[in-house]
Amino acid sequence: VKPEDRSGDFTFSRGSNLSATRVNKDGLIEKGRENLLLQSNQFDTTWLQVNSNVTSGQSGYDGSSDAWLLSKSGATGLVKQDITQSGVQAFSIYAKAGTSNWMRLLINGVALAYYDLSNGVVGATLYSTFIDAQIEDVGGGWYRCSLIGNGSTTLVNVVVADADNDTSGTSGSIYIQDAQLELGLVATGYIETTTATVQKGILENLPRLDYSGGASCPSLLLEPQRTN
Secondary structure (H helix, E strand, O other): OOOOOOOOOOOOOOOOOOOOEEEOOOOOEEEOEEEOOOOOOOOOOOOEEEOEEEEEEEOOOOOOOOEEEEEEOOOOOEEEEEEEEEEEEEEEEEEEEOOOOEEEEEEOOOEEEEEEOOOOEEEEEEOOOEEEEEEEEEEOOEEEEEEEEEEEEEEEEEEEEOEOOEOOOOOEEEEEEEEEEEEOOOOOOOOOOOOOOEEEOOOOOOOEEEOHHHOOOOEEEOOOOOOO
């Protein structure tokens, strides 16, 4: 880099929020991402089982043995995690039918949807703050199910359902893996967490390298500090 005497150096800084965006080398807009859930694929730790139990070591969507069998022992059998969050948020999880073909996802007070894990379709939805629900076939009977809403929540949960809009049964099971809650209108690539949340993408004090206009070499997106 010239000049080599560092006379051309400059410094930059940026806050810890993840809202800054850029155009990446594929021409797509991206920003920082964070999985807000703890122990995102360890459903016997931070997660609480209600009328249910979980069994690890199941065959997963990714060829691993990291999936879990969620079995219910009473009506509305579920696994949940308490979390306080507000704004537009997306809750997602990979799921596969077991002895039950239906699953329900909930962002409490924000959005709710049922998912048909046999036919790959979204069923009933609820709440005026609900925005969208998606189910994506990832192969091997597995789907990535996502739920998006705008509001304030205190928990998310995954319920073994018996049919569309029905959780009354006292037995049944589904397979689950890799849960994620993030801010934004879409469920992005999964980020694994353990005892703390994890961020990826454009993070604090990382420069925004922008490929706008199809550039093969990126430019720095920098803005001067200003005060009104």
